[in-house]
Amino acid sequence: MKYTFLYLDPGSGSYLLQVIIATALGGLMFFKNFWIKVKSIFIKQKPQEELKEDERQEQEQL
């Protein structure tokens, strides 16, 4: 094995990789959010409405 990296700064060489990783994770996040939106079209929003109702009741109690 060649320890070529011993002569380099610990951060160098990982710069491009960080760009790749951040872009890949950004892409995943985009598709995840997109999927959540698509799902929300087909799934009724009843649970959220119920939650809002509960929150309002709590505020009234306060």
Place this chain on the structure above:
Amino acid sequence: MASDIARHPSSFKDSNGFIFKHNEKYYRCIHASYLEHYQSLMQSGLYDRLTTGSWLIPHEEIKDDPELSYAGDLIILPQQVPVITYPYEWSFAMWQDAALLTLNIAKASIEKGMMLKDATPFNIQFVEGKPVFIDTLSFEKYNEQKPWIAYRQFCECFLAPLLLQHYCHVETAKIFASYPGGIPLEILKSLLPGKAKWNLHTYLHVYLQAAMKAGKRKDHAKDANRFSKAKMFLLLNGLISYVEKLKPRKNKTTWDDYYAATILSTQYLQEKTRLVQAFLATISFTTMVDLGANDGHFSMLYKNTGKQVIAVDGDANCINELYLQIRQQKISNILPIINTLHAPSPAIGWNNEERTSFHDRVRGEVILALALVHHLAIACNIPLEFIVNWLSAMGKYLLVEFVPKTDEKVKLLLQNREDIFMAYTFEGFEQAFSKKFRIMLQEKITGTDRVLYLMQIK
């Protein structure tokens, strides 16, 4: 500054300052070259944010001490860390908490316009049951266009040991002692099972990074200016969720469920517990080292008492379980560490002075050596005389259990070997220990042939 002040042997990598010892306290000298970043740390609100949450060790600035003044430099006195532990003595959950602390500090720093420039676990110590970042000089002003300078270091110093424990065996993190600067990804890759590369994060952070050898690329400056704050948060948040999901690989270790599975369990443990408490009630002490602590049963008897307890065991699973209990119950006075007592942590690093040995760091007024001596004497062939000398250097009082050859556990140790331990008798034991210790109390543990002794150093 007084001329007799010398930097600590481990404090030489950072050109912006160093640690030194003065009047039994550790101080940090900050050179003028770092003051701009230091002021930013203090004035941006980052220091307050990090110390309020006990993420960063708090410090005070020393300005009026003539012995500690030096032109242009600033001296700070950090809160002192009672016992130093090294990463190769941590269990999985300790590694994981230390890694998450590092990432969360990096995120908190960005929010205040700064960034963490180092990601080594040697910058973390366990204080009052929690990991704390101890290097006040690891922060620099944040440049949004630059990626994380410490990313590769984080991967080699935190991810690599965690992945070894996740994919291979919990005991493999010990190899970090051989690579204190980080386990090279080439080596990590060769140790991981083939299935590891099918995890997207493992593939990106380990396999792809190892493939992109640093030496082959020369246009780092171009890459360095293609980053953004949003990308940095994606990278850090991605690492956080990745590290959080890692789990220690389930390996059955020798001492798992020792008390639960042992036939001696209930009555023996109750009786021994009663005796330990009764014996220790006769002496006054504030520090204790529990050697061969197993799951920390005896250390836990002193939880939240104001006594500082170090629980040492060679079994990674036992120490991990103990740390999880400490974390869950917010116990501040017990420090769990992994150490194989017949081959404890050596002094490593530059000139063998950078990281000190177990022997040089671990001390206590009371030393607990319960059901330990027979393992050292019979399983490891260590002469009683050696064991006595070793224990006598560690503390003032010794609570030690003698397990004779008539005991089932010793019979097990001897079943497949010749009994060469002629001196391993009650008389031989008392004779050996009497050379360094005075026996204060002794009592047989009911229902067994074992005897518990409380001794004081002569």
